Amino acid sequence: MRNNQIGIIGVGYWGTNIVNVLYQLGIKKIYCFDTDRENQKEIKKKFPKINIETNFQKFLNIDLSGVIISVDTKNHYSIANTCLKNGFNIFLEKPSTNNSKKLQMLNKIAISKKLIIMSGYIYFYNDYIKYIKKIIKKKFLGKIFYVSCERLNLGPVRSDISSAWDLSSHDIAICNYLFDDNLSILNTGGYDFLKKNINDISFISAKIKDIKIDLKASWLNPEKIRKMIILGKKRMLLFDELDFKNPIKIYNKYAKYPKIKNFKKGFFTQKANIFLGSTLRPKIKTSSPLKNEMLEFIKCINHKKKPISLKKSINILKILEKI
Numbered sequence: 001m002r003n004n005q006i007g008i009i010g011v012g013y014w015g016t017n018i019v020n021v022l023y024q025l026g027i028k029k030i031y032c033f034d035t036d037r038e039n040q041k042e043i044k045k046k047f048p049k050i051n052i053e054t055n056f057q058k059f060l061n062i063d064l065s066g067v068i069i070s071v072d073t074k075n076h077y078s079i080a081n082t083c084l085k086n087g088f089n090i091f092l093e094k095p096s097t098n099n100s101k102k103l104q105m106l107n108k109i110a111i112s113k114k115l116i117i118m119s120g121y122i123y124f125y126n127d128y129i130k131y132i133k134k135i136i137k138k139k140f141l142g143k144i145f146y147v148s149c150e151r152l153n154l155g156p157v158r159s160d161i162s163s164a165w166d167l168s169s170h171d172i173a174i175c176n177y178l179f180d181d182n183l184s185i186l187n188t189g190g191y192d193f194l195k196k197n198i199n200d201i202s203f204i205s206a207k208i209k210d211i212k213i214d215l216k217a218s219w220l221n222p223e224k225i226r227k228m229i230i231l232g233k234k235r236m237l238l239f240d241e242l243d244f245k246n247p248i249k250i251y252n253k254y255a256k257y258p259k260i261k262n263f264k265k266g267f268f269t270q271k272a273n274i275f276l277g278s279t280l281r282p283k284i285k286t287s288s289p290l291k292n293e294m295l296e297f298i299k300c301i302n303h304k305k306k307p308i309s310l311k312k313s314i315n316i317l318k319i320l321e322k323i
């Protein structure tokens with residue numbers, strides 16, 4: 001890298017994970033900026049070699065090859081705008097901005113200044129998701145009928161975007177990636193218990209081609225759940241991210257109505273047959289998705305490579321705007 005110096009703005013929950021990975025990748029000089037004094041102290045305590053800059057103007061004067069922005073979504077745009085105008089390549093955490101037009105505007109600035117914007121959609125770098133895409137392509141599950149995603153946990157509760165923008169944005173990214181198309185919304189719903197107009201629990205019914213998709217997100221759930229179910233004509237797949245032993249299970253199970261010509265005369269109640277076969281638990285070699293994502297950011301900076309995620313991120317925002 002040009003000078004092996006990376007900046008990060010926002011070192012809360014997720015920014016701290018990013019700093020940890022940058023350390024593991026051997027980035028010697030990491031400069032942090034955060035408006036919260038407690039978070040400044042906390043990150044310095046965890047990573048004593050880190051540089052903390054408390055003045056934003058001074059932070060902008062540091063010779064950085066890239067800046068990671070991991071603050072509240074509502075603040076992404078103005079910080080990204082300032083960073084680009086200051087000549088920094090940027091990595092913008094999902095969901096990038098709270099409006100697709102703002103991201104398109106940032107993109108224009110980046111192009112005019114020959115800088116890159118990478119959007120943080122971590123599942124593009126997840127080996128399980130890549131495996132699922134591969135077996136769908138090979139038709140191992142048969143024709144896909146239906147996908148259901150549940151992304152539930154207790155907090156963090158956001159005050160600027162809904163649970164759908166915060167959590168289902170990941171699942172929209174995954175579905176678009178798996179089926180090489182953009183999801184279209186059929187129906188949406190949700191409940192705003194804690195703050196008016198910010199749904200704590202969200203539902204989205206959607207489709208991609210003729211695949212029906214249901215997404216559920218909540219930050220008011222007593223247990224953390226990360227489950228994706230894919231129903232194929234031949235097999236069913238469960239991706240349970242929190243099952244560390246067997247996160248992917250492929251069930252050789254399906255239901256099928258017998259062909260009408262096979263019915264005996266006088267037999268009027270047609271009943272679906274259930275086929276119950278064995279379950280497959282594939283062993284998949286994996287690497288840290290966040291590490292892969294940060295490596296890609298560094299590679300894009302070094303080789304002036306266009307990150308694949310920006311156009312995808314604009315599409316995701318356009319979908320989220322329809323909720």
Ligand SMILES: NC(=O)c1ccc[n+]([C@@H]2O[C@H](COP(=O)([O-])OP(=O)(O)OC[C@H]3O[C@@H](n4cnc5c(N)ncnc54)[C@H](O)[C@@H]3O)[C@@H](O)[C@H]2O)c1
Nearest residue numbers: 010011012013014015034035036039070071072075093094
């Ligand atoms: N990729 C993922 O899996 C993943 C997971 C969690 C969060 N995120 C994303 O990361 C971002 C941050 O989320 P979080 O959970 O860490 O939130 P957080 O509230 O824990 O941290 C946000 C930090 O940004 C700081 N901040 C806010 N405005 C600022 C400003 N104008 N200047 C400097 N600092 C500012 C806050 O003080 C805080 O320390 C969000 O965009 C979120 O969607 C991504």
